[in-house]
Amino acid sequence: MGELDLAFVQEQEHRPKLSIIEAEGIPEIDLSPIFHHEVQDQSAIDSLVKKIGSACKEWGFFQVTNHEVPLSIRQRLDEAARLFFAQSLEEKMKVARDEITPIGYFDKEHTKNVRNWIEVFDFFARDPTLVPLNCDENDDQVIQWSNPSPKYPPKFRNIIEEYIKEMENLASKLLELIALSLGLEAMRFEEFFKDTTSVFRINHYPPCPSPELALGMGRHKDAGALTILAQDEVAGLEVKHQISQEWVLVKPTPNAFIINVGDLTQVWSNDEYESVEHRVIVNFEKERFSIAFGVFPAHYIEVKPLDELINDENPPKYKPFNWGKFLINKKSDTLKKKNVENIQIHHFKIA
Numbered sequence: 339m340g341e342l343d344l345a346f347v348q349e350q351e352h353r354p355k356l357s358i359i360e361a362e363g364i365p366e367i368d369l370s371p372i373f374h375h376e377v378q379d380q381s382a383i384d385s386l387v388k389k390i391g392s393a394c395k396e397w398g399f400f401q402v403t404n405h406e407v408p409l410s411i412r413q414r415l416d417e418a419a420r421l422f423f424a425q426s427l428e429e430k431m432k433v434a435r436d437e438i439t440p441i442g443y444f445d446k447e448h449t450k451n452v453r454n455w456i457e458v459f460d461f462f463a464r465d466p467t468l469v470p471l472n473c474d475e476n477d478d479q480v481i482q483w484s485n486p487s488p489k490y491p492p493k494f495r496n497i498i499e500e501y502i503k504e505m506e507n508l509a510s511k512l513l514e515l516i517a518l519s520l521g522l523e524a525m526r527f528e529e530f531f532k533d534t535t536s537v538f539r540i541n542h543y544p545p546c547p548s549p550e551l552a553l554g555m556g557r558h559k560d561a562g563a564l565t566i567l568a569q570d571e572v573a574g575l576e577v578k579h580q581i582s583q584e585w586v587l588v589k590p591t592p593n594a595f596i597i598n599v600g601d602l603t604q605v606w607s608n609d610e611y612e613s614v615e616h617r618v619i620v621n622f623e624k625e626r627f628s629i630a631f632g633v634f635p636a637h638y639i640e641v642k643p644l645d646e647l648i649n650d651e652n653p654p655k656y657k658p659f660n661w662g663k664f665l666i667n668k669k670s671d672t673l674k675k676k677n678v679e680n681i682q683i684h685h686f687k688i689a
């Protein structure tokens with residue numbers, strides 16, 4: 339990437355602030371009560387569920403520690419990611435995204451029609467992943483998206499697959515805790531994820547000549563049920579604080595994962611939990627890496643507020659919509675600048 343092209347320049351109101359507020363408030367939650375207990379300590383689990391519930395309500399974001407994902411896997415992936423992105427553009431383009439399949443290497447990503455200062459590598463948890471052929475509501479044809487096999491670094495694919503397994507285990511645990519925090523059965527969400535469309539992604543933010551004008555990733559909300567994010571020691575993620583409406587920086591905690599609830603959790607919970615806006619600022623000197631795992635259901639899932647959470651006083655706030663169509667719409671919005679507003683869950687809101 340060279341000097342800053344106009345395509346990257348954010349409108350004045352969305353440019354990063356020079357004075358940065360660090361988020362002290364993002365709760366750090368210890369997951370040890372759900373691991374390694376022959377006899378489970380119910381009061382420790384109840385208190386964990388409460389903490390998760392308040393974090394989801396107040397922030398939509400929290401960090402988890404003692405999550406049982408081995409540090410060695412994260413380190414091997416980090417090393418491999420650095421080797422992959424250090425290659426020439428020509429090499430990376432051999433596993434590039436194309437117009438049809440939004441997977442592999444991509445360096446022209448857009449958020450809300452502004453280009454991001456980023457290069458990414460996307461990979462699906464299932465190979466192949468089934469998705470609708472197009473956004474047409476009356477067309478039920480399905481296609482397969484298949485993962486690329488980068489030749490370098492050696493074993494890159496295996497390391498990614500190993501990491502994805504860990505993410506899927508952690509995701510199921512977190513979904514159980516979130517279900518309990520909403521007063522639902524622990525396994526309430528499980529059926530949605532049988533044929534998951536979950537996606538793994540490595541984000542690489544190179545140093546940027548004008549970090550005051552561009553963003554690594556423009557303000558957005560994550561589409562899925564949850565995102566599990568590993569960030570390196572270079573800070574950059576900013577979260578919109580619900581109460582003050584200020585952007586606050588999420589300070590890196592070594593070996594923790596940052597969890598945020600996405601649009602689907604917002605709809606399923608009928609707005610009890612909200613998918614919170616976040617963005618990534620870039621750095622003049624330092625590159626930054628993060629690894630995101632988006633927990634997504636099967637393409638055929640009809641998304642709507644859960645029956646148990648609605649009643650006469652709290653009627654459904656969303657019309658049902660199909661996850662697969664929503665997903666491919668979202669993916670096509672990142673491909674290039676469009677002249678229309680990108681798809682959002684509020685388009686399904688019942689007035």
Ligand SMILES: O=C(O)CCC(=O)C(=O)O
Nearest residue numbers: 541560569575618628630
């Ligand atoms: O790089 C980060 O810290 C956040 C990335 C992000 O928001 C995403 O991948 O959706």
Ligand SMILES: [Fe+2]
Nearest residue numbers: 558559560616
């Ligand atoms: Fe995100």
